[in-house]
Amino acid sequence: MTRFARLPESLQTATRGHPRGGGGKSRARSRSPERDSRLTLPSPASETGGPNHRGPALEVVIDFDGTLVEPNVAILLVEEFAEDGEAVAHEIDRRLHEGTITLRDAWRRQAALLPADRLPEMRAFVRARVPLRSGARGLLELLGRYRVPVTIVSGGLEFYIREVLDRERLELPVRSDRLHVLPNGRVEVTHPFEHPTCRLCGICKAQLTGSSDNGVRTVFIADGSTDRYGAETAEIVFARGRLLDYCRTHGIPHWPFADDFEPVTRRMAQWLNGGRELPRPRPRGLAGSACPISAELLRRVAPSEVR
Ligand SMILES: [Mg+2]
Numbered sequence: 001m002t003r004f005a006r007l008p009e010s011l012q013t014a015t016r017g018h019p020r021g022g023g024g025k026s027r028a029r030s031r032s033p034e035r036d037s038r039l040t041l042p043s044p045a046s047e048t049g050g051p052n053h054r055g056p057a058l059e060v061v062i063d064f065d066g067t068l069v070e071p072n073v074a075i076l077l078v079e080e081f082a083e084d085g086e087a088v089a090h091e092i093d094r095r096l097h098e099g100t101i102t103l104r105d106a107w108r109r110q111a112a113l114l115p116a117d118r119l120p121e122m123r124a125f126v127r128a129r130v131p132l133r134s135g136a137r138g139l140l141e142l143l144g145r146y147r148v149p150v151t152i153v154s155g156g157l158e159f160y161i162r163e164v165l166d167r168e169r170l171e172l173p174v175r176s177d178r179l180h181v182l183p184n185g186r187v188e189v190t191h192p193f194e195h196p197t198c199r200l201c202g203i204c205k206a207q208l209t210g211s212s213d214n215g216v217r218t219v220f221i222a223d224g225s226t227d228r229y230g231a232e233t234a235e236i237v238f239a240r241g242r243l244l245d246y247c248r249t250h251g252i253p254h255w256p257f258a259d260d261f262e263p264v265t266r267r268m269a270q271w272l273n274g275g276r277e278l279p280r281p282r283p284r285g286l287a288g289s290a291c292p293i294s295a296e297l298l299r300r301v302a303p304s305e306v307r
């Protein structure tokens with residue numbers, strides 16, 4: 001069974017293409033030279049029925065806020081659009097990364113502060129103020145050449161992720177939380193990719209990175225402490241920011257990067273063109289983890305995986 005096949009079909013279909021409404025297509029697009037051609041990357045291997053056609057069987061799962069793009073967009077939006085937003089956003093962020101509230105709690109509190117009637121302004125703000133991380137296009141173009149499936153897996157909100165992808169003319173599948181406007185005008189966040197029972201996170205990154213049942217090895221690229229369970233369960237990890245600290249502290253094998261994707265692209269190119277061998281499979285999962293998938297992986301480490 002493949003990882004995405006575990007999700008209800010209705011959810012898989014809902015995340016393909018550009019389901020975003022709100023008039024984005026009628027808006028004039030930026031026309032810088034590097035955006036002249038739309039970059040279409042393969043769908044996840046599980047959706048195309050097999051591994052890559054060239055190079056080793058890999059797929060890439062990439063976080064959005066603070067990874068594919070430089071800022072944390074959720075915090076930016078709360079700072080910009082919520083009353084007393086800056087103080088509130090940083091208090092929520094501090095408590096989230098201290099572990100005194102869960103990611104789900106953090107989102108519920110932050111989303112409640114966003115004014116639903118200003119969604120068009122928020123979209124325009126994101127298009128103007130959220131750059132891709134340096135080197136992102138180079139990395140994505142490399143992965144496209146080798147037909148490596150790439151999926152954005154984010155605890156952020158689909159509406160602003162789609163806004164950036166549309167601006168950049170990138171066609172990538174997105175697994176993320178979603179913002180809904182209720183009839184009373186308030187907003188709420190829903191979690192279409194949550195774990196069936198665990199409620200620590202809104203989106204279950206461990207579920208989306210932790211399965212290698214289809215023979216495809218998952219590369220996870222991320223930055224935050226909320227990516228910790230994804231890093232505990234993925235085969236191969238590139239880490240920056242707080243996730244880098246977490247990996248170092250807990251002995252999770254990883255490759256570091258900082259402000260630019262260049263080290264990631266260079267290493268991936270070596271693996272894909274055969275210049276370097278892929279790292280050997282590692283025992284995944286972390287002892288003492290609160291994540292049930294991480295704990296389960298640790299329990300069923302096959303002897304052949306530990307070389
Ligand atoms: Mg992040």
